Amino acid sequence: MKKTTHFGYQQVDANEKAGRVAEVFHSVASKYDVMNDFMSMGIHRLWKRYTIDISGVRPGHKVLDLAGGTGDLAKAFSKKVGATGEVVLSDINASMLSEGRSRMLDAGVANNMRFVQANAEALPFPDNTFNCVTMAFGLRNVTDKDAALRSIYRVLKPGGRLLVLEFSRPTNSLFRKIYDEYSFRVIPKVGEAVTGDRDSYQYLVESIRMHPDQDTLKGMMEEAGFDRSDYINLTNGVVAIHRGFKL
Numbered sequence: 218m219k220k221t222t223h224f225g226y227q228q229v230d231a232n233e234k235a236g237r238v239a240e241v242f243h244s245v246a247s248k249y250d251v252m253n254d255f256m257s258m259g260i261h262r263l264w265k266r267y268t269i270d271i272s273g274v275r276p277g278h279k280v281l282d283l284a285g286g287t288g289d290l291a292k293a294f295s296k297k298v299g300a301t302g303e304v305v306l307s308d309i310n311a312s313m314l315s316e317g318r319s320r321m322l323d324a325g326v327a328n329n330m331r332f333v334q335a336n337a338e339a340l341p342f343p344d345n346t347f348n349c350v351t352m353a354f355g356l357r358n359v360t361d362k363d364a365a366l367r368s369i370y371r372v373l374k375p376g377g378r379l380l381v382l383e384f385s386r387p388t389n390s391l392f393r394k395i396y397d398e399y400s401f402r403v404i405p406k407v408g409e410a411v412t413g414d415r416d417s418y419q420y421l422v423e424s425i426r427m428h429p430d431q432d433t434l435k436g437m438m439e440e441a442g443f444d445r446s447d448y449i450n451l452t453n454g455v456v457a458i459h460r461g462f463k464l
């Protein structure tokens with residue numbers, strides 16, 4: 218029997234999902250940053266700053282920013298790890314990675330960076346390579362999330378940590394209703410106005426609803442081997458930072 222999975226609210230053949238996700242990010246790559254600011258009213262910058270603050274990354278560390286796209290996290294990590302460290306900005310999508318690479322070169326932070334096109338489900342790095350792996354707003358798009366978590370666990374050094382920053386389930390039911398109205402009525406329209414692509418932003422809001430909630434993802438991280446797995450809700454659980462360690 219054919220294996221199926223969700224692409225937003227649509228049920229698709231599991232082999233098709235990565236291609237459909239790729240179309241979304243090829244389409245929005247050049248307008249990705251400006252849309253993030255519009256949709257979140259700039260708040261995504263605070264969520265990312267908090268992620269960096271709790272990363273434990275120090276000079277000399279090796280960091281993998283997975284599904285790193287245009288490189289907001291990678292840029293900050295480049296400064297933290299310094300000349301003796303290394304940041305790998307990695308993404309499955311050539312258009313997003315190319316935007317990221319240009320931004321890093323323009324910002325003058327590419328000296329201690331590598332750019333690697335890779336699928337999170339099968340990372341092309343040796344075991345025990347990184348002190349920290351981050352994945353911001355990426356896991357939601359991955360077809361086999363369990364395979365991705367196992368792959369991340371493998372490439373972390375013992376003592377290393379994973380931080381997954383991802384949309385999640387708001388904790389307050391009234392707030393959830395208002396947020397749903399905003400998401401479904403406003404975001405696809407703004408997406409269409411800014412990028413000319415309504416469907417990609419319809420996918421965005423649907424994919425958020427299909428993503429595992431806080432406790433489910435915590436359990437998946439434990440299942441993949443992570444120790445001391447926990448999460449921190451931000452903005453009432455609109456997003457959560459999941460954290461886990463490799464012992």
Ligand SMILES: C[S@@+](CC[C@H](N)C(=O)[O-])C[C@H]1O[C@@H](n2cnc3c(N)ncnc32)[C@H](O)[C@@H]1O
Pocket residue numbers: 238242283284285286287288289307308309310313335336337338352353354355356358359360
């Ligand atoms: C919403 S963007 C996030 C970009 C960046 N991390 C940020 O926070 O601004 C999601 C990214 O995940 C990437 N992605 C989707 N599926 C992936 C996979 N299986 N492996 C690696 N990256 C993937 C997409 O290409 C896209 O660049």
